[in-house]
Amino acid sequence: MRILRAIFTHPSGRIGGTIVGLYLVVAILGALGFTPHDPLMQFRIDRLQAPDAVHWMGTDLFGRDVASRLMVGISQSFVVAFASVALAASAGVVLGLAAAWSGKGWDGLIMRIMDVLLAFPAILLALLIIAVVGPGTWTSVMAIAIVYTPIFTRVVRGPALSLKTRDFVDAARTFGSSRYYILTRHLMLNLVAPLTVQVTLALAWALLTEAGLSFLGLGTQPPASSLGLMLSDSRNLMEMAPWLLVFPGLAIMIGILGFNLLGDALRDILDPKTRRVAA
């Protein structure tokens, strides 16, 4: 509760938190099917209909309701973003703690593998993974997770290395605490702050990457809806039907903005040293 109060007293946190909260509601409604219309229903008479009282955001080339597709698209993007960041964070925590705790040999091996993954520009690594597995929603999840695992590993390993040498860890060892207990209770709890910030910012990147992959036709496949896919479809029609570009474009931008603002606010709240840098 204290952290929620802190977020809502921080100017960026208030705006970011509200945006993320609203998007979560829309995503859940979209996933549960509470949309104004069936997102796959083709209203053939209303093809490329401008926004009106029936179709709030207009219709696309097939007469499908843009608002409904947008809601389902947001929920799709959120599923990919949350699943990939959850995977990347879990893998990063395990690898980062293993590297920090095991020392020399394992540390060197794990971190060199992470260096190899970091040697690729993010989108290229994602493309390479998709080339191997084939396009699709879950491939996007896996690709984004692999791309961001090294970042989480680094975020965890650095502080874990310094925490390992602290007196309270020595004390726990002296009292006979198991390795598992020390790792999960003493190290993990102290890593919650940097991880929370990283997770929030990674969600913004994941949304961006998912939209980018879908835009290229390598993420979510039609007829399913995704924000990137909707934008890609708008390319040849934007002069005739600008709403096909404007609404998904704004939806992606505002969503990413929300996570970025929230991430910045969390960084300020949880790590006051970086306050001015984050601003």
Added chain:
Amino acid sequence: MNYLTRRLVTFPLVMLGVSVLVFISIRLVPGDAITAMLGTEAGLLTPEQRAALEAYFGIDQSWPVQYGRWLLGALKGDLGISVTFGKPVLDVILERFPLTLELALLSMAIALLIGLPAGVFAATRNEKPSDLGVRIFAMIGQSTPNFVVGLLLIYILSVGFGVLPVMGAFTPLFQDPLENLGQLILPALTLGFAFAASVTRIARSAMLDVLSEDYVRTARSKGAPAMSVLWRHALPNALIPVVTLSGVEFGYLLGGAVIVEQIFALPGLGRMVLDAILQRDYALVQGSVLFIALNFMIVNLLVDLAYAMLDPRIRLGDR
């Protein structure tokens, strides 16, 4: 071992790791390489023809032998033959690289020209409305995907001004500089937008840090003119993080701006990789991914070297 020596020592090791990863990834693709190359026509091959083709491409050997051959070839600049283009992979890459390089340089120039003054301006007006305005611009810039910016630019130009942007063509810079600029300015603006936003944010925060340092206060108290304090004392030190950020972003851009090249139909490196993946031209995917990763790593290494030159604490310290 200090940080820089360690970076230089691990560079070839990481590159070797990259080559192994690329090699294995391509071999994990379902289906055999001959079918991938010939598509449905592979079904017409007799077993003898298939065996002959496998021997020709060297894929009848074990993976370690194939890897050794490929790596030796790569070291000599032989990355194989592209099935789509019917010529050496390196030639195809080098044909596309000038565009990608120019686009990256142009985007960086735009980002620095907008971002640096904006960041410095905001820092000097900390917490005032104009600072808030710059910060909002930077936050929106960082949150807008470049494909949204690109599409909006096309829309504004075509609907608002009735001008259709030049797409799909590329004239080399030295052949016709003006035409070349006309072709690249929109994609560069698209890429430069988010890049400028990042530069603005980092320049602002670095300037704020530097402006609160003792030596700046000393310069002010000695009566140095405000502009001199800003440009001579503060800015050079605030540039360190800007150099790092610009270098890293430049490295990313050298890998090809896949999406922006796709939107503007530019024949660059990023779009080539995407097409190679879609057309299953694995020699080209393998070669170009290796080439891009190498570029990316070299740029990052150079950034580290530049950073160490600008900040002796890193050169001497153990990071």
